[in-house]
Amino acid sequence: MGSLSENARKWWRSHKQKTQQQTAPSHTPLQKQLADNEQRLRDLYANCSDVVFRSFRIGGTIRALAIYIDGLTNQEELERSVLSVLMQTKLPKDSPLTKLLDNLVPVTKSREMSTVEQCLEAIANGNPVLLIDQQERAIAFGLARWEKRQIEEPVAEGVVRGPREGFTESLHVNTALLRRQIKTPALKMEQMQIGGYTQTQVVLAYIEGIVDEDLVAEVRARLGRIEIDGVLESGYIEELIEDHPASPFPQILTTERPDVTCGNLLEGRIAILVDGTPFVLIAPTTLFSLLQSSEDYYQRSLASTTIRWLRYLFTAISFLLPSLYVALITFHHEMVPTSLLISMAASREAVPFPALVEALLMEITFEALREAGVRLPKQVGAAVSIVGALVIGQAAVQAGLVSAPMVIVVAITGIASFMIPHYIAGIAIRLLRFPMMFLAGSLGLLGIMLGIIVTVIHLSTIRSLGVPYLTPVGPIKVAEWKDTLVRAPWWMMNTRPHLTGDYQKIRQGANQKPGPKKGGDPA
Amino acid sequence: MLETGKISALQMGMIIYPVLVSTAMLGGPNVMAQAARNDLWLTPFWSSLIGFLSVFIAIQLHKRFPGMTIIEQGKAIAGTVPSAIMGLLYLLVLLQVSGVIVREYADFIAIFLKETPLSVISSALIVVCAFAVKGGVEVLGRTAQVFFPMFIVPLLLMIGLVFPALDPGNLFPVLDRGLLPSIKGAITPLGWYSEVFLISYLLPVLANRPQGTKAAVWTVAGAMITMTIVNLVTLFLMGDALPNILFPIMDTARYVSIADFFENMESAVMAIWVIGAFIKVSMFYYATVLGTAQCLNLTCYQPLIWPIGFLIVLFSFWGIPSFAELGAITLIAIPAILAWSFCFWPGCLLLYAIVRGKRSKAKEVPSG
Numbered sequence: 001m002g003s004l005s006e007n008a009r010k011w012w013r014s015h016k017q018k019t020q021q022q023t024a025p026s027h028t029p030l031q032k033q034l035a036d037n038e039q040r041l042r043d044l045y046a047n048c049s050d051v052v053f054r055s056f057r058i059g060g061t062i063r064a065l066a067i068y069i070d071g072l073t074n075q076e077e078l079e080r081s082v083l084s085v086l087m088q089t090k091l092p093k094d095s096p097l098t099k100l101l102d103n104l105v106p107v108t109k110s111r112e113m114s115t116v117e118q119c120l121e122a123i124a125n126g127n128p129v130l131l132i133d134q135q136e137r138a139i140a141f142g143l144a145r146w147e148k149r150q151i152e153e154p155v156a157e158g159v160v161r162g163p164r165e166g167f168t169e170s171l172h173v174n175t176a177l178l179r180r181q182i183k184t185p186a187l188k189m190e191q192m193q194i195g196g197y198t199q200t201q202v203v204l205a206y207i208e209g210i211v212d213e214d215l216v217a218e219v220r221a222r223l224g225r226i227e228i229d230g231v232l233e234s235g236y237i238e239e240l241i242e243d244h245p246a247s248p249f250p251q252i253l254t255t256e257r258p259d260v261t262c263g264n265l266l267e268g269r270i271a272i273l274v275d276g277t278p279f280v281l282i283a284p285t286t287l288f289s290l291l292q293s294s295e296d297y298y299q300r301s302l303a304s305t306t307i308r309w310l311r312y313l314f315t316a317i318s319f320l321l322p323s324l325y326v327a328l329i330t331f332h333h334e335m336v337p338t339s340l341l342i343s344m345a346a347s348r349e350a351v352p353f354p355a356l357v358e359a360l361l362m363e364i365t366f367e368a369l370r371e372a373g374v375r376l377p378k379q380v381g382a383a384v385s386i387v388g389a390l391v392i393g394q395a396a397v398q399a400g401l402v403s404a405p406m407v408i409v410v411a412i413t414g415i416a417s418f419m420i421p422h423y424i425a426g427i428a429i430r431l432l433r434f435p436m437m438f439l440a441g442s443l444g445l446l447g448i449m450l451g452i453i454v455t456v457i458h459l460s461t462i463r464s465l466g467v468p469y470l471t472p473v474g475p476i477k478v479a480e481w482k483d484t485l486v487r488a489p490w491w492m493m494n495t496r497p498h499l500t501g502d503y504q505k506i507r508q509g510a511n512q513k514p515g516p517k518k519g520g521d522p523a
Numbered sequence: 524m525l526e527t528g529k530i531s532a533l534q535m536g537m538i539i540y541p542v543l544v545s546t547a548m549l550g551g552p553n554v555m556a557q558a559a560r561n562d563l564w565l566t567p568f569w570s571s572l573i574g575f576l577s578v579f580i581a582i583q584l585h586k587r588f589p590g591m592t593i594i595e596q597g598k599a600i601a602g603t604v605p606s607a608i609m610g611l612l613y614l615l616v617l618l619q620v621s622g623v624i625v626r627e628y629a630d631f632i633a634i635f636l637k638e639t640p641l642s643v644i645s646s647a648l649i650v651v652c653a654f655a656v657k658g659g660v661e662v663l664g665r666t667a668q669v670f671f672p673m674f675i676v677p678l679l680l681m682i683g684l685v686f687p688a689l690d691p692g693n694l695f696p697v698l699d700r701g702l703l704p705s706i707k708g709a710i711t712p713l714g715w716y717s718e719v720f721l722i723s724y725l726l727p728v729l730a731n732r733p734q735g736t737k738a739a740v741w742t743v744a745g746a747m748i749t750m751t752i753v754n755l756v757t758l759f760l761m762g763d764a765l766p767n768i769l770f771p772i773m774d775t776a777r778y779v780s781i782a783d784f785f786e787n788m789e790s791a792v793m794a795i796w797v798i799g800a801f802i803k804v805s806m807f808y809y810a811t812v813l814g815t816a817q818c819l820n821l822t823c824y825q826p827l828i829w830p831i832g833f834l835i836v837l838f839s840f841w842g843i844p845s846f847a848e849l850g851a852i853t854l855i856a857i858p859a860i861l862a863w864s865f866c867f868w869p870g871c872l873l874l875y876a877i878v879r880g881k882r883s884k885a886k887e888v889p890s891g
Contacts (some may be wrong), residue, residue, distance in 0.1 A: 131871055154753035184806050334787040436783070443639065443647065445790050449797040455667070457651070461658045474665030476533060 028116040033244045034133035039117060041067060051123070058086045063133040067119075072126030076146035081106050083143060096451050100243035109142025109184055124199065150175065154256035154278070156423055159295040166256045171201050171275035177258040178205060178273075182265060186210075189273075192223060193239070198230035201399060202237065203273040205261075210502035215465060219270050219283065233276040234281050242285075244462045248428040251464040253285040255422075259270065260294045267496050284465035284499055286470070288484045290425035296487050304487035311419055318416035319429050323440035323448050324357045325409045329355040331444030331459050358443030359401055361409040363433065370414070466500040525816055525824050526660050526727075532734035534664030534740040535725045537671045540805050543574070543746035545799025546627060547715045548678075551750060552757040554854065556765040559708030560865075563758060563765075567750035569709035573866055574716030574743035580869045583718075584734050585726045586875055588883040593869060594817040599883060600876045609868075610818040614811060616864045617715055618831070619752040621807040621847070622838025623857055625649065629801045629839065630846050631770070635793055636819025645839050651831045652805040656812055656828050660728050663805055669796045677795045678749075681788075682756050686777045689759035712750070718864035719743055724810045779790055808835065 038053070041261045045051040054066040067081065068075075085104055111127075113119055114137050121128045126144030151173065154166030166253055175189055190204045204223065205523040206216055222241040231237060234254065242251045255261060256334050261271050264282045280461050297302040329338055329344070336344065351358060362419070369388040376384055388397070397404045413433070420426035432455060439447030462469045472480035480497045482488035491512040495505050530538075555563040580592075588596045594613070595716050597606040629645040636644065655663055698705070722739050729735045755769040760778065768774055776792040779785070812831050816824035876882075 001688050199696050286740050332790045335790050337786060444636060445794045446636060446644070446647075446797060449794045450647055453670075453798065453801050454654060456666050457654045457658060457662060460669070461663045468665065470665055470669060474668040475531065 010482075015290065030114055030116060030119070030131070030136050030138060030466055032134060032136055036063060036130055037116075037131050038065055041119065044116075044120065055295050056081070056083060056087055058132065061264075065131045066128055068128035068143075069122055069123060069126060071126050072144060072146045074143045075144075077107075077143050078128050078141070082128070082143075098492070103137075105141070106245070107141045107143065111140045111142075113138045113140055120455070121199070125201075151177070157255065157257050157260070157294070159293070159298070159423065160297050162298045163257075163259050164425050165258055165437050167169045167258060167273075167280060169276050171203060171273055174258075174273050174278075174280065175203055175205070175235070178261060178265075179409045181258060181262045182207065190220070194223065194226050194228065196229045197233040198232065200231040201275040202231070205265065205273060207265050208266070210266065210496070210504050211270060212499060212503055214266065214501045215268075215284070216270060219272070219464060223272070231274060231276075232372070234272065234279045237272060237274060238281055243464060247458065247462050249287070249459070249462065249469065250290065250424045250428065251283070251462060252471070253282040253289060253422065254279045254424060255282060256280070257294055263294065263297065264289075268499055284463075284467040286464065286467060287425075287459060287469050290422045293419060293421035297490075301489040302488050308487060311421070313427060314416035314419045318413050318420070318426070319433060319454075320436065320448065321409055321413045321416070322363055322433060322437040322476055323359075323464065325406070326355045326359050327440040327444045329449055330441060336516075343406050346401070347397075347403040347405060350404050352400070353402075353404075353440075356437060357442075359408050359409070359437055361403055362392060362406055363413070363437070366410050367430065380475035415467040433442070472497075525813060525821070528659045528661035528664075529728055529730040530660055530664035530725065532729055532731050532738035533882045535729060535735065536670055536738040536745075537667040538663055538725065538802060538806055539719055539722060539739070540671070540745055540824060541667070541799040542676060542718050542721060542803040543715055543742065544749050545674075545796065546624065547712060547746070547750055547802045548753055548799070549631065549796060550853075551712060551715075552754050552765060552771040553769055554711045555708040555754060555759070555778055557708070558710075559705045560629075560700075560766070561694060561696070561753045561758060561762075562700075562705040563708055563809055564694070564751055565698075565705040566708040566712060567747045567754065569706050570712035570716050571743055571747035571750075572716075573713050573862060574719045574739065574746070575718050576870075577630070577866045578736070578739045578743060579718040580721065580866065580873050581723045581726065582739065584723065584869060584873050584876070585735075586626075587873075587881070589732075590727045591718075592813065592817060593872075594814045596723075597872060600872050600879075600881055604890065607818065612865060613868075614814050614818060616815060617807060617811040618834055618838050618858055620810060620857065620861060621835045621841070623842070623853060624800075626795075626836055626839035626849055627853065628804070630802070631796075631810060631847060632793065633837060635790060642836065642840075645836050648801065648804060649808070649836055651801060652808050653828050653832045654751065654808045655801075655805045657825060660725065660809070663802075663809060666805075667802055672804065674795060674798050677791070678753075680778055682752070684781065685756065685760060685775055688778055689756065691759055691763065693758050693762040694755075710842075711858050712834060712852055714861035716743065716746070717861050717865040719746075720869060721806055721810055724813055772800055804835075806831065811835070 006141065030038075031040075038055075042053065050070045052066075052068055052070055054068075056064055056066070058064050066078070069079065075229060082105055085106070089104055111122070113122065113129070117136055119131075119140070122129050122140035128143055129140045129141040130141065132138075147502050149168050150169045151165050151168055153164040157166075165177060167177065178189075179187065184207070186208045187204055188208050192204070193199045194202050194285065202223065204216070204219060219241070223237070226240050228236065228290070238250075238252045238254070239245065244251060252265070261280050265271055269282055269284060270284070274281070292308070296308060296521065299307075312506060329348070333341060348355075353361065369384070369392070372384055373381070373388075389513055392407060396402045397407060417426050417430050420429065432451075437449060437452045439448075439451045443450065456470075456474075459470050460468070460474055468475055469479060470483055482492060483497065490508075491514065494508055494510055496503060496507050498505070552563065555566045559566050584593070585591070590601055591599065594606075594610050597609055597613075600606070601609065625645045625648060626641075628648060630639045632644045633639070633641060655666060655841065690790050719739065719742065722735070726732070726735055744872055753772065757775060760775055761768060761771060765771060773789050773792055776788045779788045808831070812824050812827045815821075815827055815831065821827070
């Protein structure tokens with residue numbers, strides 16, 4: 001094993017050097033002659049049909065070259081504000097580049113560059129680069145514009161009451177969505193590039209003063225450790241920085257919602273935004289934060305508390321119901337009331353399988369239907385739902401393959417698993433359901449208890465960036481129960497949850513409980 | 524230090540509480556009723572005295588030798604060779620007692636799973652406990668906290684549900700034969716309460732040591748109150764029949780009937796009780812593993828987990844041919860061993876340390 005990973009490391013090092021030589025020679029300064037620079041860039045962009053080289057003369061005399069990628073750049077703006085302006089101007093020969101920028105080109109965002117590497121980066125990000133003869137510097141104009149999805153309602157995290165904006169694939173739209181809600185300059189966004197080939201832009205966001213500086217340093221270090229060829233989704237980053245890679249439970253929260261992200265930033269967590277995906281990573285997280293929806297905070301506190309408990313109950317059901325059913329049918333008949341037992345026995349009479357096999361069959365079928373439902377082309381959706389209803393339903397019961405109670409159990413379990421607001425957390429619990437069924441089938445209630453104990457031990461073992469996963473239940477933190485066991489009204493949420501290290505404890509002013517005696521008409 | 528984790532005093536209490544009550548709750552009322560008859564409500568009080576004594580000894584030893592478990596304290600007090608012999612004896616006791624606890628658990632579970640071999644039942648528990656021990660004291664503390672309500676709430680719920688069937692008349696005549704029967708009934712529970720001495724393994728890892736004493740005392744008091752309540756409820760429910768009912772709490776569960784729908788909840792009691800047994804066995808297991816590592820001067824205890832787990836399963840069979848034999852052992856022999864090793868022997872060590880004026884050298888640094 002050791003030698004294998006050593007080899008892998010060697011390979012990676014040599015590979016990295018090679019790719020760097022190919023794509024981005026580190027710190028090659030631009031030459032004085034335009035022809036040299038042009039040749040160099042044309043070599044690098046050989047066989048890249050999407051890269052446009054446009055030669056022209058500034059003021060009809062000085063030779064210049066604009067380079068951009070077709071489709072990533074606002075071409076009309078480039079023509080109007082850069083090309084036509086420069087072509088028509090008159091320019092003394094040795095005028096400094098800054099003057100050109102200041103006086104002539106009406107583009108707000110522009111940057112001077114001195115190396116080929118910087119030029120490549122600017123071009124790749126859609127900013128056209130202007131090279132001028134006899135200048136060792138180039139200018140990149142902030143004219144990037146590409147086709148992107150509109151801001152839409154997040155698909156996976158719906159709410160009835162609450163903002164309907166969701167993140168998009170475009171990083172700067174996402175950072176803008178955050179900045180629009182948290183306007184303080186204390187909201188920091190550190191940008192970095194990850195991925196040897198994709199050079200994906202990643203932003204680490206946090207609120208200075210609320211967040212624990214050590215936490216930021218730790219995340220920065222973990223992000224800096226990543227050496228990967230490409231980052232196509234935030235899932236890559238998640239798997240490379242989490243604490244317990246073997247655990248089925250997600251240790252980093254993902255969300256599509258800016259309000260969820262802002263809420264977490266305000267509680268002292270950090271957010272990692274990755275270009276190219278609407279899913280933002282939030283850490284550290286706990287099991288209970290995976291069971292919370294953003295709408296809990298927008299509804300009345302009593303309603304939210306009730307719904308939270310309903311959710312906890314159904315999370316337990318989605319974890320345990322099939323195995324409880326198997327255990328009762330197989331081992332503990334006496335616990336089932338007689339009348340119910342008789343009707344259950346009657347419906348099971350024709351079923352050829354033992355309860356465990358029956359439960360496994362149905363649960364696996366249900367999982368298959370769910371997966372097919374996500375993946376299938378929209379046109380065949382109706383067909384699958386019709387067939388699905390047959391497989392898990394009356395037809396299966398009439399055929400004597402499964403019993404009617406089993407169908408009900410599977411249906412309830414299925415609904416329960418979708419009550420978990422964060423899809424990934426639901427998957428973890430659905431996965432653990434299967435070993436639980438085997439335990440129930442072999443040891444009955446004892447097996448279920450042992451399974452629960454092992455699960456709790458595992459949950460007690462894992463941490464998310466230093467925060468125990470079962471906080472605030474194990475270890476108990478009574479001050480945080482106001483946002484887990486209940487959803488206290490906002491005038492009671494005076495303190496922030498404690499994550500790690502130092503934190504800004506006080507969130508808001510005390511004694512804000514409203515009432516007829518406070519405010520209103522002066523009596 | 525072998526153990527790097529830290530727990531709070533509350534977590535320590537929540538680990539120790541199931542250690543004290545889980546075995547006691549199941550067979551306790553029956554055992555106590557055999558000698559004390561209808562005066563068994565007083566027995567937990569007598570037997571809890573040894574619990575308070577054990578807490579006192581553990582705390583005093585820890586004040587003299589902060590940051591040390593009983594094994595290390597033995598080394599510091601008695602010197603290398605005698606302490607090595609005593610340490611090994613001590614570990615043997617821990618192993619034997621763990622074995623008996625596991626066997627009690629397995630025999631109890633076997634009532635429900637008649638065809639499952641005992642070895643499977645006890646090995647399954649040991650495997651689960653091994654995971655907890657592997658996680659160290661922090662994991663033990665957190666799991667104890669998570670399970671604490673799952674252990675207490677069903678108990679209270681059950682008492683509430685059988686409330687209409689209780690007959691306080693069974694209490695009378697009070698103390699008609701004097702105090703002696705209730706004291707006699709306290710002999711077996713002495714062993715259970717002396718188990719509180721296991722805090723010796725937890726005191727060194729407490730994050731808030733000043734609260735440790737309070738937590739330990741409250742744990743013993745809580746266990747005493749719990750046992751008194753359980754004794755009273757079973758007595759009120761079963762009266763004179765109590766000495767003949769092996770697991771009175773199970774029969775109490777049989778009384779429970781909610782809306783004629785939830786009946787025969789014995790299996791549920793079994794399920795809840797598994798939690799208590801898990802924490803109890805894990806704590807003993809942890810003490811055995813940590814003690815062995817300290818006795819042998821190892822730098823980490825994790826490699827010992829599986830071998831010692833295997834030994835505990837073996838000890839749960841050695842010398843215990845049958846359920847009846849187990850009952851005889853747990854009535855006198857095990858309480859005697861427990862009282863000796865968890866109260867008498869540490870007490871002797873403490874006295875010796877006081878007489879010789881021995882203290883930990885690190886004492887000069889103000890602790891906690």
